[in-house]
Amino acid sequence: MSTTGAAPDRESLRDLAVRVAAEAGELAREGQAGITVLDTKSSPTDVVTRMDRATEDLIRARLLAERPDDAVLGEEGGDDEGGTSGVRWVVDPIDGTVNYLYGHHDWAVSIAAEVDGVVVAAAVNVPRRGEMYEAVLGGGARLDGRTIQAPPAVPLDQALVATGFGYLPERRAQQARILLEVVPRVRDIRRGGSAAVDLVGLAMGRVNAYYERGLHVWDWAAPGLVASEAGLRVGDLRGGPPSEDLVIAGRPELQESLRTLLAPLGADTDG
Ligand code: IPD
Numbered sequence: 657m658s659t660t661g662a663a664p665d666r667e668s669l670r671d672l673a674v675r676v677a678a679e680a681g682e683l684a685r686e687g688q689a690g691i692t693v694l695d696t697k698s699s700p701t702d703v704v705t706r707m708d709r710a711t712e713d714l715i716r717a718r719l720l721a722e723r724p725d726d727a728v729l730g731e732e733g734g735d736d737e738g739g740t741s742g743v744r745w746v747v748d749p750i751d752g753t754v755n756y757l758y759g760h761h762d763w764a765v766s767i768a769a770e771v772d773g774v775v776v777a778a779a780v781n782v783p784r785r786g787e788m789y790e791a792v793l794g795g796g797a798r799l800d801g802r803t804i805q806a807p808p809a810v811p812l813d814q815a816l817v818a819t820g821f822g823y824l825p826e827r828r829a830q831q832a833r834i835l836l837e838v839v840p841r842v843r844d845i846r847r848g849g850s851a852a853v854d855l856v857g858l859a860m861g862r863v864n865a866y867y868e869r870g871l872h873v874w875d876w877a878a879p880g881l882v883a884s885e886a887g888l889r890v891g892d893l894r895g896g897p898p899s900e901d902l903v904i905a906g907r908p909e910l911q912e913s914l915r916t917l918l919a920p921l922g923a924d925t926d927g
Pocket of ligand 1: 752
């Protein structure tokens, strides 16, 4: 992507993300009742609904109406490969589609803005909880306008740890094997069904740590910025940035302890 003009300010990108996430969340909330599977993706369990597509279409249209020179990467529509502004939006219209399908509350609309490849602004709307999270890089994280800071670390054996499972059976089998080693060493496990809700929940202290293999950048871009701006470390298993191999997050001391537990288990491999 070639860049033209001055970099836009982060706050205006965040404000746009929040406005669009609010409208998209309302559309998706209204469409949840009676929703059915429209299609499947990587496996029969990896579903897409009419509302995933409609919500992403709305988000793309609203973002590009205001910023026609930007690029957009979305879970459902892929990478438009356009854009000359240096800004790329990374969008998950409904993170937690299976929760959405079954009428659960924990699903989210995630919109992040990258400038030259760095996530600088984010909005995560969890409509059925009535929660709008937002963050700018270096400017902190907020829930409904109030600054949030994650609570201090706890020792690993007292940690409530969230995780998730991929859609491919072989990967799930390895994730289950790893879980057998984790469960006896932590307070307990939660499988909420939305990586975005897990990561913003981590920022709120609803869990103490989170790890998952096989996420995509749209799963972590926006909620990962909210979490890191709330004082959490969000990375991979080897001390690098979050990746499809593994996303692992928590207060730095706890994230380190969890990495030490997971690394010899091959948690960033399929076994
Ligand atoms: C999924 C959710 C789930 C996680 C999966 C993701 P989707 O996103 O975040 O919690 O375990 O790995 O793919 O498919 O509902 O957008």
